[in-house]
Amino acid sequence: MDYQSDQRFAESFVRQRVSQYWGQKRITYELQQKGIAKDLILRILEEMEVNWADLAKELAIKKFNQSVPTSQKEQSRRFRYLLNHGFDYEEAKNALKPEFE
Numbered sequence: 001m002d003y004q005s006d007q008r009f010a011e012s013f014v015r016q017r018v019s020q021y022w023g024q025k026r027i028t029y030e031l032q033q034k035g036i037a038k039d040l041i042l043r044i045l046e047e048m049e050v051n052w053a054d055l056a057k058e059l060a061i062k063k064f065n066q067s068v069p070t071s072q073k074e075q076s077r078r079f080r081y082l083l084n085h086g087f088d089y090e091e092a093k094n095a096l097k098p099e100f101e
Helices: 003-019 024-033 038-048 052-064 072-084 089-095
Strands: none
Touching: 003 024, 003 038, 024 038, 052 072, 052 089, 072 089
16 A cells, blocks of 8 residues: 555544544544554544543533433443443543533
8 A cells, every 4th residue: 555645544534533523442443444554543643633532522512412311321321322432431431520520
């Protein structure tokens, strides 16, 4: 593969996925599935300087409207949703904390 086009593709892919509120783990996985080298992926993600914690919080607000979960089952469902979107444990946990804590 041509390294230059891999880089342009990966940069464009990362920008697109970030705008769709996907987390770093999911983006990395998808790019690796497409044959992009892990070191290139990590470099691009670092250069983009995305605040993943803020992105997870924005997604949680967008998806759940800052409503308080009514049960542990609902809280777990929301947590799994963020994990499946590619955010790590801490990012998901912090995104679901109520604002007044």
